[in-house]
Amino acid sequence: MTAEEWREKLASLPSKEIHRLLKNEPDVTAKISTGFRPGAETLKNPIVLKRLAEALPKNPKLAEALKGLEPAAIALAIPEPVVLVPSPPKETSAKLHLKLKEQRAALKEKDMQLAQQAVQLAQLEKERTATLAERDSERLAREAISAKLERERRRKMPEPVPVSPARLEPTPATSRVVGATITEQAGWVPDALTRLLVRGHDATVLTLSRELLTDDTLPVMARAGIQGVYAFALDSLGAPEAPEQCRAATDTFLSAGQLLEAAEALRRSFTKNTPSAAERALLQRLLALAERRGELETLGQWVASQRNTHPSAFACLCKALESAGKKYAGLLPTASTTKLAPDATVALPTSAKSVASVTARQLVTAVDVGESALIAQARTGITALRTGNPSLAEALLEAIGALSAPALTTLTAARLRPVIVDASNVARHIADPLAALVAKKQTASVAQLLQLREFLLSHGFFPVLCIADANLRHLVSEKVLYASLVERHIIRETLAGTSADELLLTEARAHNAPLITNDRLADWGKQAESIERLGFTVHKNGICLLPS
Template sequence: MSDDADSPAPSHVPADAAGWRTLLNSVPDRDLFRLVQKEKGRVARVFAGFRATAAGLRLPLVQNRLVEEALKQPAFANDLMEWEPSPPSPPAPKSPHPRHPRFARVPASPGAAEGKVGKGPTAAGEGETKEGDVHVAPTPSPMGATRASPSPADTAPGPTTDTPSPTGGTGAFGRGGRGVRAGTAPGAADAERLREKVNQQRARLREKDERVAALETALAEVHRERDVARADARAARTGQKAAEAQALRLRRQMERAERRAAAGTDGPSSPRPKASPPPPAAVSPPPPPAPGPAWDEALRRLLSRGKNDVVAEVCRQALAGGPEGGAGVVHALYAEALYGQGQEGQAAEHDRRAVAAYLDAGDVPAATGSFARALAHDGGGGEAAALLRRLLVLARRTGQEALVRTALGRLRVAAPAAHRAAGRLLAGLGEAPSDFFTVPAGPVVGPDESVTLPNGGEPVSPRQMVEAVESGEDILVRRVRDGIAALRADGGPLADALLKAVEALNPSAVVPLTRDTRPVVVDASNVARHDPDPLALSQQPHVTNLLAMRDVLLRRGYFPILMVADANLRFHVDDRDTYRSLVERGVVREALPGTTADTALIAEAKERRAPLVTNDRLWEWEDAEGIERIGFGIFGGRVTLTPF
């Protein structure tokens, strides 16, 4: 609301909400507050949820209620139209000694009013003193001294001129500044110059605020990157310690096995206690056990985030115990990290070592996967023929030959050159390639099989496609969409095989890979806290609500999906591990600590020109006007979208 008390009342009735808002802005806060207080029900309607004060009229929500009141209540509209500015109150007289009874004002002479001092009829008399505009006449005191006694005739305040102060307000004393006496008011040029200075200072202050906000945003981003780097370093240190402990255990097992073997080959002359059992037979060292699932999962998580150098260093230290000091999974992870660094020759060698270790442990599926990957990158070099012979013997002994046939047959789609190399190796072993390979009705693509698309780029697997859709990687999804369209144009069955593999992982992820989509922003906190029963005693946020909302939006053709949540949501959800996984994979993004997600939601929706999925009406945010909003309801795990 405006603070100018001299604003004239409009002469016509506003026709719309904008006109009433302009009229309300022209009424001072104190006068408008007085109009609102005329009716108790009006105060309750306007200030519902807020304290009823004149300063509260500046709140955006209260202003919207005032506009609605003016449109719906004719009495309030008439009060606004009949409003007239209240006259300013005169300033209180200022006396040099307001509490002393012996002093009184003496009217100033005309010369004193003009600021002249001297003898004669316009000057103060002998023995008188002058303080500003107040003449003090001498009065005898009991001690013989001369005191100045104010005259009662001057107790009334002199005339003042209502001159607007540069700092606001009217009358002799402007609000927030020094008093301006009659006859010395600044002119229009001075007021304009002061107003320009104030506007310049405000502009500089706004620029400083913008710079401070930009610096705070950059600082928050740096802090976030620092936290991510620290988390990666902690994970790397944990993996390194686990690898060192695993290598130490393997070395100790080998040393114990060697000591047992040496003790079993000793001659009969070796002294033994009488009660000791017979010497054990010579045994070969047992195969090293594979690392635990937690350690393996930690390294694979680092690989999925592109930390190939960290995983390679951890595996290198795990293999430092000797040529037999590592399990097959360590060699396989090391090979995958080296593939990510572009060292295909060295990576294929470690894949072959992984095949040998898996065969020693009797793990046919893992050995088959490492052999197929090495064959796809190396073309059958090194000891590929010997490893394939061992693999076929073990697979036929354990009844898993069909698994090897299927894995090598899939190379026809993913890597044709590797498929031809496998045929040559089989022919060298006396096998008929045409009888060995299983030829299905159409190509079959596994979830982790990488396929090179015709539009170029790095090979991508169906699992990577699903992860890209869930995390909102728009560039990769568009490239895959164009590649699948090119495969369909050529008439090949590979596109359908890829989509079937994606559908097996997440059926909703197929839609963004096959048609054009529209971006959307989701209020993750509002969705997670949604409960169909408003009277429920425990309304704990549900992570399943977020997953259900994501799948429904994907099926409706919305992508990328940006879910923004408050920073404290992770401490209240029912499944913290799943929610933390969604944050790490980029499915859900958190606002900065100490801030609300509403600001980020409004900014992202405006920047992307995307609808906002939320049940929050955002009354307190004026920036939310003009944003398309979509409401929702979740009943029994099923999501229903409703436009606002």
């Protein structure tokens, strides 16, 4: 039977019987139910029936079972016989009217009682709210008085007695204790902020960092670490002020004598093809610090490691090193001697069979479609390969970077974080409202959605799950491109006639991931408040995420 004949036959068969047979064929069920919820009702959908009809010629066992089913019986509507009921006597009718009148009066009385109780309940709720507000006011007043008394007590404390310089000379043991204390004070705050940043609390890190950096009593090491975390948080969100803050973090790290931390912050400040004068000056200070401490070789190894992990920043860094003079020419890495074609097979040292033998193109495709398990295994294998065979690992990463820079970031980033994207909201976002008013025609943009997706992949977000309303395909101008994205499972569509909001919230909670949308989701109340929501803007320099 052809696919068209199968479609006609499947339309006549009972969907419950088809669903019963498909339970024994999980692979076929998964293939035909992509984008739909599996069930007997779903089998009535023309798209699902078409997929099943195309899959049956490849599955003769299931086809034979379906041929044995009988078509669904057509139920004929038989009118029920009309039974004439004699009208009740006049006396019975009068009694019924009287009883009905009494019941209506009783219901009216109950409604009045319920209304009175509702008024009393509202009054009690109002009194309760006033009591809670009064209690909170008293608590705040007590805390303010306690803080004032504490300040007065500290102000009236006697000044410390000056100690002669001779008594300030610590013994070797004392020096070690003091040094450990200073190190501890300088380390725990940046470490705590870094843990928050890894868990995805970018907005909290930004707020705490701003408050801490206003404290002039912070030790130099602590200030450097906090400034660095603050700059990295801005950079992960793509904020316009991120490069300036990265330069400030570089300056602070250099003042604290932290070489590699300063180098990493300087690398994040390279956002253009050519380094600025300020970045060249910071690089000169970095080189001087490395030379003074005898760590030029360490710095050279760090520079070489940036070739594949951050290719654009690496090119800018090489330009800055070339202008630094011949004295530091040895830091410029030589070209890689190993070259790999995109389809050349590489054996990764891992126990996972799925990535034991891969190509650069396969890994890029896995990133593209969001295969989380395979990418996690590949990241482990690439890390091991960098230790055992650095030249081969560098060649593989170079081949991946030539195919897709976002895929290279996904495979080499220090941390990955899943993210959910409201594809309909992003595609309909108006970057230039004035231009939209002139055009008087608003269409959804697939290119804008892909631009945001590439930005997220380039900033360590993976997998990127894009969920769209079913009607988005009718609003986009690039219909062929949109259909291919849906076919490759890069975009997931909801069922026709349903909103994507519920699925977006469900996926965000299931993956513990932020939701990228400018929609406030006001209709969802506490369900929307329980997830992290990030807004976005599209400007001439790219994308910027906005903490909600």
